[in-house]
Amino acid sequence: MSLLAEPGARLPLMGNEAIARGVLEAGVYIVTGYPGTPSSEVIMTLQEYSRDLDIYVEWSVNERVALEVAIGAAISGARAMATMKAPGLNVASDPLLSAAYSGVDGGLVVYVADDPGPHTTQTEQDSRWYGELAKLPLISPSSPQEAKDYVVAGVELSEALGLPVLLRTTTRVSHTVGDVLLGEIKQPRKGRGFSKNPERFVRAGMDWNLERHKWLNSRLARVEELSAKLGLNKVIGAGELCIVTEGAALNYVLEAVEEYSLSARILKLGLLHPFPRGFILDNIRGCREILVVEELDPYIEQHLKTVLYDAGLFIPIRGKTTKHLPIEGELDKSIVLNALGLKQRDQPGSPHKTPRRPPPLCPGCPHRFTFLALKRAISKKGFKLSEVPIIGDIGCYALSVYKPIDMLWTEHSMGASISMAMGLKLAGIDKPVVAVIGDSTLYHAGLQSLIEAVNKRVDLLVIVVDNGVVAMTGHQSTPAWSTSETGRILKPISLDELVKAVNPDELRIVDSYNYDELVGVFEEFIDKPGVKVVVSRHPCALLEARLKGVKTRYTVDVELCKGCKACLVVTGCPAIVMEGGRARIIQEDCNGCGLCTRFCPYNAIKQMG
């Protein structure tokens, strides 16, 4: 796979890689974003090639900053893109709504990846509503090929309208690998200067804002005509049975229709906001009935009903509101067939009951030390684990919710740990409350919460689990790094100095692998008044193993092992398995932290070589 292959080449690309190629074909110069599955690979892919490219492609501290940087670039005429997962767009929604009133000069595409399922996201958010909310054009591709082509179309549309364009995908587009035909790479479009124009850019002027709102609506009125030229909406097949669909759902429709050789008229929408009224009316006549196949909310369904009502057309519409399709979860071909009153040809057997395998903390994970030490300290201080709320945040450490670590009580939204813990405390919880937040999450949105807690003098234990990297999404850089993925020389922002500047009542920095010291400091701090911050710091074990190799590993002496399972029941380390009544350490998975040795009553776990 080479992102820079010649036009005309056909390559197997993941949707996000295809979008990265689209960035080059669209001549985008500034790409910013914050990591979030399933959106991260656009920036990761571009960064791999950044030495051969004259573009800026860097992670930002959070999504709103990413979008604001991209907006700044675009109002000077540069072509820009910001990337994020669906909850990231919530974080960036403030600048997004204002950007619609200001408009842009260079093309600005805001890429947001939704996650029906959900596979890796806190909610099944339907970001298509953001088109409506922000009053911006929103386009949605169905395949990796379209994902690439829509970046080019999105930039073109954005410049023709002078508006940011939302490019919205779902997991089955972003994370699907498919064959993609490449186009020409364009010279990146840099900025051309920025002229003062307060009526356009200063949102403090209310008269101006009213005028800009009118301007925005006049722009939106042109979208459908422009998108028609770009061929975003398509009719596939013919017949009186009509299926209106978009995005990944189109693929299930096509497979269902082909499996049964149905004659159906498929209206595939690529433009979802403004809703393509003209296209619908041109192509819906003669339909006997309409099935709307879409993932997440009945977005198309509701808009379609409005369009038909306004046109005085009555055609029965089946979809989510009629319960022909589910309103939660992902679709697939069999669900589409069901909605058509048909059955899949190959009938499934029933699954064999198999124990679940939720993702655990990795072998050697420093968070395992932190949570086990916290568990120990809570018990040593005479508190019950069931009376000390542990308010978590977004990152790998949230996996501590699973057995046997079983520590986290909440995980909500980026940076929410400290502020929610503060709310609990204010509401009158008389037992200690603990907040746990990762380094990248603290930079992203946690500092404000820390300021609030320190400023209001609330009693909290705040544990910053600092593994030096955005680990969960695939090891992206944080503001603490001195060189970025592209080789850009950074000025590292010290987490310790930031925390010190907020001036908590106590601050201690401990190496996470120093279990005894962690237990000690947690014991000392947990019921002390004020905001006590412990920075529990150790590099991500997975990344360390990849970069430096594993120096030492551990093995179980089968003569000494009594099969008591203590190593496994306490640590839940996935490198340990029970086989034939004895513990076994999977050699290539052991990252050599040695934590398990501490819990073996028979000293059966030995260090190797």
Next chain:
Amino acid sequence: MIRILIASVGGQGGLTLARVLAGAAVLSGLSVRTGETLGMAQRYGSVVSYVQVGSRVYTPKFTPGEADYLVGLELVESIRNIHYLKPSGVAIVADEYRPPYTLSVENPFNTRDQAIELIKKLESKTIIIPARRLAVEAGNPRASNMVMLGSLNAVSNIFSHDNVEQAIRKVLPARVVESSIKAYIKGYEYVQAIRNSFLA
């Protein structure tokens, strides 16, 4: 249209295997879609990759009862997904046994052999591959996924050796390409040898 389900534990290389299959498909002039249900793929959770190859395919995803092949990189994950096979489907399963935490804790005497027995009972057309042993023989203990690729291709004959080799060269890092190709051939030959012993 050929549908392949790859069942693995995060970190075993199931996604890489899917990428190589996608590469070989494109080199063979076929249309392909691959996708996964992962969550945190590198983190020891259950991972399923879907691969659809044909003259024209639209989505990676298919539903239980539709797979032509189940490629299992681990026994428990293979048992979990065996119902994806269609009646004529074949399971190609590595003898790798990694019980999840719950199974280890609640059922300590469950063994690799019991898992193999169960999967053969659930699907009679199951071929068990000593993937780790063959990968070690190829000089790369982490190349079990490429052993399984070889076994899959021996059973299915979807791709030419040339296209698979080229795809491996494109997808995998240079330092493991040669051992990966060796592992692929080991997996292929292992199945050929079984087949020959049947015919003999």
